[in-house]
Amino acid sequence: MDISPSVQSFVFHFGEMGSRWGFNRTVGQMYALLVVTERPLSANELAETLNISRGNVSMGMKELQSWRLVQVSHIPGDRKEYYRVTGSIWDMANTIFEERKKREVDPTLSLLRDNLLEEPKDQEEAFALEKMQEIHDLLEMLTQWSGELQRLSPEKLSTLMKLGAGVSKMLSMKDQLFAKNNQPNSDS
Template identity: 85%
Template sequence: MEISPNIQAFVFHFGEMGSRWGFNRTVGQMYALLVVNESPLSANDLASALNISRGNVSMGLKELQSWRLVQVSHIPGDRKEYYRVTGSIWDMANTIFEERKKREVDPTLSLLRTNLLVSANNPQEEYAQQKMQEIHDLLEMLTQWAGELQRLSPENLSALMKLGAGVSKMLSVKEQLFPSQTKAQGNDFER
């Protein structure tokens, strides 16, 4: 399978980004190629387009399925399995976030909760627990906020994201108009 230089550049870049998002370069390239192809691709198509072994493709497809990013489909009269991306680009972003949360944030929150249940035995442990509590509270707040964002429709989420700069300006004006109130709310987070 031949791919254009433009698509190849995107696929290779996506592979590099994939390694930062929690899966290896080859898996990222495979996913990118599936994203930009309108029709499903077989494992052989992926192997030839990316010049990688069938074994590597097979392992990559299993990983993408474990992330719930691809699904298998069949073409009548053809015994091969074909793969396509699951859902829209917004679905992809939500799925990657959910999987990263499950693999990284949830275990951290669990460890923090366990450590915070233990009584501090000295000032050093007490200080450490205060910092762990702050980290816990921040992760909980971010997780709840992200959960709320995930419940929004793609259209509403897009509109909210476009408001970003406007919200920053509004918060800046609020700080100027109500400096003591803003400082008190900031202190609530520090507790």
């Protein structure tokens, strides 16, 4: 399967980004190719297009299935398995976030909870536990907030994001206005 230079550029870049999201470069490339291809692709097509082995494709597809990002489909009369992405781009973002939370945030929260049950033995440990409590509270707040965001429809989430930029500008204007009002008057 031939892909255009722009698609190839995207696929390679997505592979690099995938390594930052928790899966390896090749798996990221496979997923990117599936995202930008309208029809489901076979393992052979993925291997040929990305110049990787069939075994690498097989392992990568298992990983993407464990992340719940791809699904297998079959074409009547064809014994091959075909792969396609699951859901929309919003679904992809939610799924990646959920999986990263399960793999990274949840174990950290669990460790922090266990540590916070301990009584400090001295002032140094009391300080360390205080900082762990702050980290715990921040992660809990972010987890609750992200859970609320994930329950929104893509349309409402998009609206909220647009509002967020406006709210940020309004808060900056408020800060500037109050800063001017709180300056001493030089006329007195």
